[in-house]
Amino acid sequence: MPPNPAMKAPLHRPAVPSWAEHESQMTEPNKLTHHGVPDHQPASGGIAARARAAATPQYLAGLNPEQREAVETLDGPVLVLAGAGTGKTRVLTCRIAHILSQGRARPGEILSVTFTNKAAREMKLRLGHMLGQAVEGMPWLGTFHSIGGRILRTHAELVQLKSNFTVLDVDDQVRLLKQLLAAENIDDKRWPARMLAGLIDGWKNRGLNPAQVPPGEAAVFGNGKGGKLYASYQERLKILNAADFGDLLLENIRLFREHPDVLRQYQNRFKFILVDEYQDTNVAQYLWLRLLSQAPSKACAPPLTSPRLRGEVDARSASGEGDSRQTVLVEAPPHPDPLPASGAREQIAPPGMTPAAPPKNICCVGDDDQSIYGWRGAEVDNILRFEHDFPGAKVIRLERNYRSTGHILAAASHLIAHNEGRLGKTLRTEDVDGEKVTVTGAWDSEEEARAIGEEIEELQRGGHKLNDIAILVRASFQMREFEDRFVTLGLPYRVIGGPRFYERAEIRDALAYLRVINSAADDLAFERIVNVPKRGLGDATVQMLHDHGRKRRIPLFEAARAVVETDELKPKARGSLRDLLASFDRWRAQREVTSHTELAEIVLDESGYTEMWQKDRSADAAGRLENLKELVRSMEEFENLQGFLEHISLVMDREGSAEDDAVSLMTLHSAKGLEFDNVFLPGWEEGLFPSQRTLDEQGRAGLEEERRLAHVGLTRARRRAKLYFATNRRIHGTWSTTIPSRFLDELPAHNVEITESKGGSGWGGASGYGPSRFDNVESFGSSYATPGWQRAQANRARGQSGRHGQAGGGFNESQSPFSSRSDAGGSSRSKRGPMVIEGELIAKSTGTTSEFSLDDRVFHQKFGYGNIVKIDGNKLTIAFEKAGEKKVVDSFVERA
DNA sequence: TACTACTCCCTTTTT
DNA sequence: GGGAGTAGTA
Numbered sequence: 001m002p003p004n005p006a007m008k009a010p011l012h013r014p015a016v017p018s019w020a021e022h023e024s025q026m027t028e029p030n031k032l033t034h035h036g037v038p039d040h041q042p043a044s045g046g047i048a049a050r051a052r053a054a055a056t057p058q059y060l061a062g063l064n065p066e067q068r069e070a071v072e073t074l075d076g077p078v079l080v081l082a083g084a085g086t087g088k089t090r091v092l093t094c095r096i097a098h099i100l101s102q103g104r105a106r107p108g109e110i111l112s113v114t115f116t117n118k119a120a121r122e123m124k125l126r127l128g129h130m131l132g133q134a135v136e137g138m139p140w141l142g143t144f145h146s147i148g149g150r151i152l153r154t155h156a157e158l159v160q161l162k163s164n165f166t167v168l169d170v171d172d173q174v175r176l177l178k179q180l181l182a183a184e185n186i187d188d189k190r191w192p193a194r195m196l197a198g199l200i201d202g203w204k205n206r207g208l209n210p211a212q213v214p215p216g217e218a219a220v221f222g223n224g225k226g227g228k229l230y231a232s233y234q235e236r237l238k239i240l241n242a243a244d245f246g247d248l249l250l251e252n253i254r255l256f257r258e259h260p261d262v263l264r265q266y267q268n269r270f271k272f273i274l275v276d277e278y279q280d281t282n283v284a285q286y287l288w289l290r291l292l293s294q295a296p297s298k299a300c301a302p303p304l305t306s307p308r309l310r311g312e313v314d315a316r317s318a319s320g321e322g323d324s325r326q327t328v329l330v331e332a333p334p335h336p337d338p339l340p341a342s343g344a345r346e347q348i349a350p351p352g353m354t355p356a357a358p359p360k361n362i363c364c365v366g367d368d369d370q371s372i373y374g375w376r377g378a379e380v381d382n383i384l385r386f387e388h389d390f391p392g393a394k395v396i397r398l399e400r401n402y403r404s405t406g407h408i409l410a411a412a413s414h415l416i417a418h419n420e421g422r423l424g425k426t427l428r429t430e431d432v433d434g435e436k437v438t439v440t441g442a443w444d445s446e447e448e449a450r451a452i453g454e455e456i457e458e459l460q461r462g463g464h465k466l467n468d469i470a471i472l473v474r475a476s477f478q479m480r481e482f483e484d485r486f487v488t489l490g491l492p493y494r495v496i497g498g499p500r501f502y503e504r505a506e507i508r509d510a511l512a513y514l515r516v517i518n519s520a521a522d523d524l525a526f527e528r529i530v531n532v533p534k535r536g537l538g539d540a541t542v543q544m545l546h547d548h549g550r551k552r553r554i555p556l557f558e559a560a561r562a563v564v565e566t567d568e569l570k571p572k573a574r575g576s577l578r579d580l581l582a583s584f585d586r587w588r589a590q591r592e593v594t595s596h597t598e599l600a601e602i603v604l605d606e607s608g609y610t611e612m613w614q615k616d617r618s619a620d621a622a623g624r625l626e627n628l629k630e631l632v633r634s635m636e637e638f639e640n641l642q643g644f645l646e647h648i649s650l651v652m653d654r655e656g657s658a659e660d661d662a663v664s665l666m667t668l669h670s671a672k673g674l675e676f677d678n679v680f681l682p683g684w685e686e687g688l689f690p691s692q693r694t695l696d697e698q699g700r701a702g703l704e705e706e707r708r709l710a711h712v713g714l715t716r717a718r719r720r721a722k723l724y725f726a727t728n729r730r731i732h733g734t735w736s737t738t739i740p741s742r743f744l745d746e747l748p749a750h751n752v753e754i755t756e757s758k759g760g761s762g763w764g765g766a767s768g769y770g771p772s773r774f775d776n777v778e779s780f781g782s783s784y785a786t787p788g789w790q791r792a793q794a795n796r797a798r799g800q801s802g803r804h805g806q807a808g809g810g811f812n813e814s815q816s817p818f819s820s821r822s823d824a825g826g827s828s829r830s831k832r833g834p835m836v837i838e839g840e841l842i843a844k845s846t847g848t849t850s851e852f853s854l855d856d857r858v859f860h861q862k863f864g865y866g867n868i869v870k871i872d873g874n875k876l877t878i879a880f881e882k883a884g885e886k887k888v889v890d891s892f893v894e895r896a
Numbered sequence: 897t898a899c900t901a902c903t904c905c906c907t908t909t910t911t
Numbered sequence: 912g913g914g915a916g917t918a919g920t921a
Binding site: 117143144146148244246372539573651668 | 910
Binding site for chain 3: 189730732733734
């Protein structure tokens with residue numbers, strides 16, 4: 001099964017100016033007529049124009065008045081406050097269609113930015129439906145980072161980079177910082193590189209280069225060396241011809257500031273700017289947008305040499321004078337930071353900006369109530385003060401919700417109304433009231449998972465698709481319990497989020513090989529793979545190469561070349577290093593004559609990398625090999641190695657296949673933008689949700705962000721929203737008693753139903769929900785009628801489990817599908833059911849004997865390889881090489 | 897150099 | 912409870 005079918009289609013192609021050829025066609029009026037977009041006469045008023053006005057174009061037909069206004073208001077700044085489920089993406093795409101069909105701009109003149117590749121892809125897809133192939137020609141529709149990166153590559157020399165610069169991922173970043181810490185003799189125990197990476201990232205998010213970081217802030221790290229480290233990190237990046245994610249924007253801003261002519265070029269190009277999820281923009285993104293959204297300089301002084309504008313930028317980006325922070329617009333929450341909360345913001349957008357340089361046709365779409373990324377630098381403030389920043393802005397509110405039923409919407413609205421820092425929208429629906437939002441208490445988190453599992457099976461029995469069901473958790477550690485439970489039930493599920501494809505070790509290793517081939521100066525890549533697979537080139541060797549490299553100011557690869565000519569290394573190390581260098585020389589030569597995909601295969605093969613995983617006995621080795629194949633496959637999308645590498649780190653992401661019917665399990669954060677008929681929201685407890693840590697660190701602002709998160713969670717639901725809280729939860733390994741979340745109390749009683757859970761024991765009346773006993777337990781028992789049982793049977797027949805064929809089913813005595821006899825209601829929660837009963841059940845239920853025999857070697861998705869030590873019907877006892885001895889039903893293993 | 901044993905810490909996550 | 916990362920030893 002292809003683990004990742006979605007990967008093939010949506011990868012960006014290298015930014016070839018494919019539109020150039022098409023652009024001329026765009027001037028022909030009728031080019032867009034097919035696919036429903038009406039023809040137009042460019043700008044030539046008269047009869048045609050009136051005719052056009054009379055006939056409502058098809059793409060406008062389905063819009064409500066507010067949406068339509070948002071689409072048709074093309075001139076001047078527009079802020080669209082689009083509540084959850086009000087048709088935000090639709091407005092954005094229609095607006096683009098409108099601009100094009102009105103002949104107001106060509107595709108290459110529209111800048112349209114999103115945060116995620118997924119959102120960009122979605123927009124391209126929808127535009128594709130509206131306009132036909134024309135979207136191929138939306139070259140400037142993409143994420144902030146990919147567009148920033150693209151601009152940066154075109155002008156790389158101006159910011160001391162080469163156009164083939166590498167984009168570093170967090171891992172590379174940390175490794176580089178570790179080296180710098182070592183060079184400065186800073187104890188990386190006390191001052192972890194990861195922390196510094198976080199700080200630098202934060203500074204970059206705020207648009208601060210090393211010189212602009214307020215001294216006080218820079219000093220908190222490494223005994224005052226934080227600023228210096230940031231500076232030397234930036235220097236190192238230039239030497240390595242590399243940029244990190246933050247640089248893609250920050251260096252772009254620098255480019256624009258230092259080269260007004262370049263800026264002007266882009267200002268001239270972009271006639272229209274559209275921004276998705278504006279509430280999530282950080283300061284750097286704001287600055288970047290501000291620069292681009294100035295009218296080109298013909299009417300006024302070049303924007304960035306204008307003292308006023310420079311003042312703005314500097315104020316915004318805190319030039320170290322101490323007055324560095326933007327004030328929080330709507331009533332500053334208690335802030336630990338003692339910075340003066342004065343009018344820094346006031347200088348940012350002096351009202352006088354407009355007359356000389358009217359802002360562009362910029363349209364930002366967002367929802368302040370869905371701002372949930374404050375902790376990583378997003379400034380809700382940006383959206384809260386849009387009208388101030390863009391004088392004359394038109395604000396359009398989309399409040400008609402087309403997603404959820406009345407009760408759900410009322411609950412969500414009532415909840416979010418407890419926030420003070422908001423622009424205020426009231427979502428309304430014409431839908432029926434539907435079912436009330438339910439709140440259910442469970443004795444502990446295990447029982448919560450059991451109860452939700454039950455409800456899901458109930459829904460399934462009622463004909464609901466698993467694809468229409470989602471469980472949204474606050475923190476990812478909550479997922480395990482559900483996974484365990486679903487494995488037990490044999491309920492198919494998929495985890496959304498988690499490590500991205502290109503973050504996986506095997507993918508990064510493979511990429512590192514290719515990076516070294518592409519650029520011998522890529523020290524970080526070289527270091528990553530020099531001893532992977534093991535070649536006897538350990539720390540000592542690498543350290544020596546570093547010393548050499550530093551001394552002579554040459555990259556590690558060159559240093560290695562020099563060192564093998566000496567006898568500084570032991571013969572063994574020297575030999576294997578020489579082999580490695582020779583391999584790279586060979587691969588580089590082959591690059592000229594073979595395709596990049598072929599080359600990748602050759603490299604993975606000859607380096608021994610594939611072999612390393614083939615020999616690996618751990619359970620995920622097979623998946624890793626599969627991922628490597630997928631990587632090679634995905635390379636076909638690109639023209640050459642260079643193009644592939646340029647885009648891979650920005651654009652590669654993983655989409656679980658939506659083909660199989662499965663329950664979705666994800667965090668609330670990753671649920672933003674999605675919707676499901678049935679949404680389960682477990683873990684509504686004080687400390688977990690709202691998160692205690694957020695409360696401690698961010699005070700009321702944090703609480704409000706948590707509340708927005710709750711709002712996001714609720715508004716994901718179309719028909720049913722089911723909240724849960726547990727009285728006892730295991731946090732960091734220890735059980736602690738919890739109280740229901742304050743958010744539950746903030747829900748309107750009228751729209752909420754407190755359901756008596758079916759089992760478990762009391763959660764005190766602390767929340768006002770009253771005591772309840774969970775004593776009706778039998779429903780959790782193993783019933784042959786449950787979908788779970790039937791699925792288990794089916795799985796057995798098919799010989800696979802529910803999770804994308806990845807993490808396997810299988811169980812040991814603590815998580816057997818048949819041992820789930822709840823002993824809830826008591827405080828003693830013995831996890832394991834009586835084995836004897838289990839055995840009987842299995843013997844009775846399956847009746848078959850195993851096709852395996854003693855001592856067979858088998859493979860299990862979750863536990864890896866092992867040998868069968870005991871057979872009991874279809875139940876095998878297997879001694880796994882890594883996981884130890886487990887009891888597993890035979891259908892979960894295959895012969896190795 | 898490589899493997900094991902111990903310690904530490906423990907939201908959220910995109911690019 | 913467990914994963915990751917480090918220190919210590921074969």
